[in-house]
Amino acid sequence: MPSYKLTYFDGRGRAELTRLIFVVAGVPFEDETFPFSEWPGNFKAETPLGQVPYLTVDGEKIPQSISFARMLAKRFNLAGNDELEHLKTDVVVDTVTDLQNNHYLREFDETVEDHDHLIAKFLAEEAPVHLERIEKLVCLYGSEGFSVGSSLKWSDLHVYDITSSMLKLNPCILDKYPKIQAIRKTVESNEKVAAYLKTRHETEF
Ligand SMILES: N[C@@H](CCC(=O)N[C@@H](CS)C(=O)NCC(=O)O)C(=O)O
Known part of the structure; x- marks a missing residue:
């Protein structure tokens, strides 16, 4: 190995x-x-x-x-079962990474004086745009509790991890995104x- x-x-x-x-x-x-x-x-x-x-x-x-x-x-074997599933999984991963990059850009911005205001603005205006995109992709490609197809993929793990950071900043931030919430449940209920x-x-x- x-x-x-x-x-x-x-x-x-x-x-x-x-x-x-x-x-x-x-x-x-x-x-x-x-x-x-x-x-x-x-x-x-x-x-x-x-x-x-x-x-x-x-x-x-x-x-x-x-x-x-x-x-x-x-x-x-967490990347999809065929070429099209690989592609859709990558699309979800890239969309989640856009949110991650945007978050880090604000989180670690040392140039602004009012950092709290910057984060509040990010949470109110930018994060929802990204979360809506992710929710939409799950509607298009996934099923209940899975971002693509009907089995666990690395895209689900990425959704889980990044949204955990979002929830730390605002515990209500996922209230409008039931598909994302269902993915979080799937990941958290995985025994490992x-x-x-x-x-x-x-x-x-
Ligand atoms: N696209 C790269 C980005 C890596 C990156 O920006 N890493 C940051 C930490 S999250 C870093 O090394 N920062 C320290 C530095 O650039 O000096 C990846 O996903 O690995």
């Missing part, structure tokens, strides 16, 4: 999707985390693109979290995910 090591800050962020894929697949991996204070000093120079996360596969360091998550999802969530420690992001 190939060896896998995932390297990231001590947080969920852009690494959590990959962690969830390993968890659901039941495949062991080394979860290497380090405190943000050690970045950039010790770690940045060692990374392929000066960024984290990266995945070390059989000794080779691979950057870009969505690219390596996609490879793992294919390896572990449920066991993982019980042991996962709280982090800042």
Whole structure:
């Protein structure tokens, strides 16, 4: 079996999707985390693109979290059953990543004085546009509790993870999105995910 090591800050962020894929697949991996204070000093120079996360596969360091998550999802049969399902799953993943990127852009914007106002504006105006898109895609491609087809895919894990961050910011933010809520239930009721969530420690992001 190939060896896998995932390297990231001590947080969920852009690494959590990959962690969830390993968890659901039941495949062991080394979860290497380090405190943000050690970045950039010790770690940045060692990374392929000066960024984290990266995945070390059989000794080779691979950057870009969505690219390596996609490879793992294919390896572990979480990417769809045919070419069209692969495509639809990618479409959902990309749409969720748009929300993630938009969120991080606001969350880590150190140029504004009133950061609370920026986040409130993001939650009121930008996040709903993204959430509506995701809800729409699930109506088009998925079924009750699944974003694409009728079995668990990595797109469901991405929906779950990003919406967990949204709920932390506003516990009512998903009230208008029943399809997204149903996906969250599917993911949370997966036995392996449920066991993982019980042991996962709280982090800042
Ligand atoms: N598209 C890349 C983005 C990676 C990225 O922006 N990583 C951030 C942390 S979430 C980072 O390394 N920031 C530190 C830096 O750029 O110095 C991915 O998905 O892996």
